[in-house]
Structure formats: C-alpha cells, structure tokens
Amino acid sequence: GSGKIYRASTTAPVNIAVVKYWGKRDRKLNLPTNSSLSVTLSQSDLRTLTTASCSTSYPSSDGDSLLLNGEPSDISGARTQACFRELRARRAALEAANPSLPKLSAMSLRLVSENNFPTAAGLASSAAGFAALVRAIADLYELPDSPAELSLIARQGSGSACRSLFGGYVAWRMGEADDGSDSRAEQVAEAAHWPEMRALVLVVSAAKKGVSSTSGMQQTVATSGLFRERVSRVVPQHMDAMEKAIKERDFAAFAEVTMRDSNSFHASCADTYPPIFYMNDVSRAAIRAVETINATAGRTVAAYTFDAGPNAVIYYSEKDTEAVVGTFFHVLGADLHGWKDDVVKGLKPTLSL
Numbered sequence: 001g002s003g004k005i006y007r008a009s010t011t012a013p014v015n016i017a018v019v020k021y022w023g024k025r026d027r028k029l030n031l032p033t034n035s036s037l038s039v040t041l042s043q044s045d046l047r048t049l050t051t052a053s054c055s056t057s058y059p060s061s062d063g064d065s066l067l068l069n070g071e072p073s074d075i076s077g078a079r080t081q082a083c084f085r086e087l088r089a090r091r092a093a094l095e096a097a098n099p100s101l102p103k104l105s106a107m108s109l110r111l112v113s114e115n116n117f118p119t120a121a122g123l124a125s126s127a128a129g130f131a132a133l134v135r136a137i138a139d140l141y142e143l144p145d146s147p148a149e150l151s152l153i154a155r156q157g158s159g160s161a162c163r164s165l166f167g168g169y170v171a172w173r174m175g176e177a178d179d180g181s182d183s184r185a186e187q188v189a190e191a192a193h194w195p196e197m198r199a200l201v202l203v204v205s206a207a208k209k210g211v212s213s214t215s216g217m218q219q220t221v222a223t224s225g226l227f228r229e230r231v232s233r234v235v236p237q238h239m240d241a242m243e244k245a246i247k248e249r250d251f252a253a254f255a256e257v258t259m260r261d262s263n264s265f266h267a268s269c270a271d272t273y274p275p276i277f278y279m280n281d282v283s284r285a286a287i288r289a290v291e292t293i294n295a296t297a298g299r300t301v302a303a304y305t306f307d308a309g310p311n312a313v314i315y316y317s318e319k320d321t322e323a324v325v326g327t328f329f330h331v332l333g334a335d336l337h338g339w340k341d342d343v344v345k346g347l348k349p350t351l352s353l
C-alpha cells in the first residue's frame with residue numbers, strides 16, 4: 001500500500017529500587033504485595049530506545065510486531081497484550097470523540113527496540129523496556145495521559161516499569177483497589193533535589209538471571225515466612241525512612257535503608273523452599289568492599305543494592321567519587337576474583353542521575 005507512516009520514538013532509562021518490589025497480590029494485573037521506591041538513572045546509558053509506527057500500508061494480517069535488539073520478539077504474552085489493548089482503547093476513545101483523527105487504533109503496530117545493556121541480567125531491562133514501549137505508543141497515538149496514568153499501563157507490562165516513567169526518586173504506591181486503579185508511580189523528588197547523588201553499576205558479565213522475577217516472587221509469596229514479616233512490617237518502615245532520608249538529603253540514612261532493604265529482599269529469597277540465590281561470591285565481595293570503604297572513611301559514603309541477579313549497584317555522593325570508584329578499581333580491578341575482564345568496562349565511574 002501507499003499509506004502514510006505514523007511514527008514516534010522515545011527512550012526510557014532503567015531504575016534501581018532502594019526499597020524493592022518483590023511479590024504480587026494479583027498476577028494478572030501485576031499488583032504488588034508492597035510499595036517500593038527507586039532512583040531513575042536518567043543520565044546513564046542504560047536505556048531502551050523504542051520506535052513505534054503504524055500505517056494502513058502495514059498488512060493487517062501481519063498483526064502487531066516487536067523487533068528487540070534486531071530479533072523478532074514474542075509479543076503474545078498477556079502482559080504485552082494488556083499494554084497494547086489499554087493504549088489502543090485510549091486511542092479509540094480519542095478517535096470516537098474526534099472523527100477527523102486518523103484511525104490509528106485499527107492499524108497494526110510495529111515496534112523496534114534497542115537495549116544498550118544486557119537483557120534479563122538483573123539490570124532492570126524489563127523496566128526500561130516496558131516504559132519505553134508504553135511511552136512510544138502513547139506518543140504515536142498522541143494520548144493526553146499523564147506519566148502517572150501511563151504508569152498504570154506500564155505496570156501491567158512489568159511492575160518495575162511503572163517507576164521508569166518518572167525521573168529522580170520515584171515511589172510505586174501499592175494501592176488497595178482490586179482493579180489496580182490506585183497502584184501507580186509518583187515522583188517523590190526530582191533528581192535535581194539531590195544533585196550529588198551518583199550510582200556505580202558493577203556488571204558481572206555473562207550472568208543471566210537464574211530464576212525469573214515472576215517465578216521467584218511466586219515462590220517467595222508461597223513459601224517464605226520471612227517474606228510475610230518483610231511485607232507487613234519491614235517495607236512500610238523502610239518506605240517511611242527512605243522518603244524522609246530523600247527529603248532531608250541524608251545520605252547515611254538513605255544508605256542504611258538501601259542496604260537493609262536489599263538484604264531483607266535477598267534473605268526472603270533464601271528463606272523460600274527451595275531457596276533462591278541471586279547473589280554470588282562476587283556480589284558478596286562487593287558488599288565487603290562497601291563495608292571496607294565505609295569503615296575506612298569512618299562514615300557512610302557508599303551503599304550497595306542487588307536486584308534479581310548478581311550485579312551490584314553502588315550509590316554514593318559525588319564528593320566521595322575517588323574513595324568509592326578508587327576502591328572498586330583497587331579491590332576488583334587489581335585482583336579480579338571472579339570478575340570477568342569486561343567488568344571494568346561495566347564500571348560507570350561517574351554516573352550522574
């Protein structure tokens with residue numbers, strides 16, 4: 001055909017939680033068992049770039065498609081389909097209200113997506129991926145929805161994706177409603193509120209996620225007693241303490257809650273039956289390095305956190321760059337116990353937020 005091609009491109013950054021989302025109370029809608037809070041790494045090159053297009057010249061028999069890092073990707077999963085369905089419904093409503101609008105909602109969608117970091121290695125690729133997918137289609141459809149409204153859709157793709165629609169410090173409020181209408185992200189503070197904050201990403205190369213977050217969560221909810229304690233008591237306290245630490249730019253408090261929450265999440269994973277281990281010896285060496293940095297400085301200058309994989313993210317203050325990055329190069333660079341060679345390439349020494 002010779003139809004016009006409508007197109008929109010966007011990028012979305014990864015976010016790294018300092019109070020972790022772990023556990024679903026509704027698997028279909030991705031409703032969480034607890035609220036969570038993350039930092040969006042907006043200035044980093046850990047991003048997904050997505051282009052969404054549609055055209056009457058795209059054969060409708062093709063259906064919707066996604067090319068991820070150059071490979072055709074399966075989009076038949078319920079989560080991806082939920083995102084497409086919600087975005088189409090919103091476009092269709094606009095078209096119904098304004099008949100002069102082109103009927104994009106009836107056309108096949110083509111998505112092309114590139115990650116510039118390892119997919120499914122516990123580097124929040126699904127967060128950036130679904131955030132970029134939702135925003136690219138929302139832009140293509142010229143939807144008036146706010147980031148908070150779009151976060152409700154991205155959440156259905158991947159829970160953590162709802163937080164990547166905002167920059168800075170972002171809370172995902174778990175909500176109460178059974179339909180998920182109040183389970184959405186909101187910005188707690190802009191990145192500019194705390195300009196000294198930095199994140200160092202330590203990549204353990206070739207480490208693919210052993211247990212997907214979906215099945216890991218399912219097993220944790222089903223079999224861990226420690227998890228019930230985490231959800232009912234630990235996380236609510238961490239959320240309050242974290243929001244206060246951010247408001248007051250109190251790095252020591254921010255760091256303690258970050259490390260405690262990561263430890264609590266991984267302890268819950270170890271408490272499942274059978275246990276799940278995401279960290280490895282290299283991860284534990286990174287924890288000890290942070291402890292050494294803090295002990296040497298006589299104050300808290302660095303905080304570690306780990307998602308569902310062995311890679312470490314280290315938060316620190318700009319003024320302590322030398323102490324933190326220097327120590328990691330010394331500890332890990334000089335003596336590569338278990339670190340693959342390209343770990344040093346994975347170091348992002350002055351990753352500003």
Ligand code: PMV
Nearest residue numbers: 017020021159160213307308
């Ligand atoms: O969004 P998912 O389903 O990939 O789950 C992410 C879970 C963690 O990364 C471990 C924690 C979080 O809050 O991002």
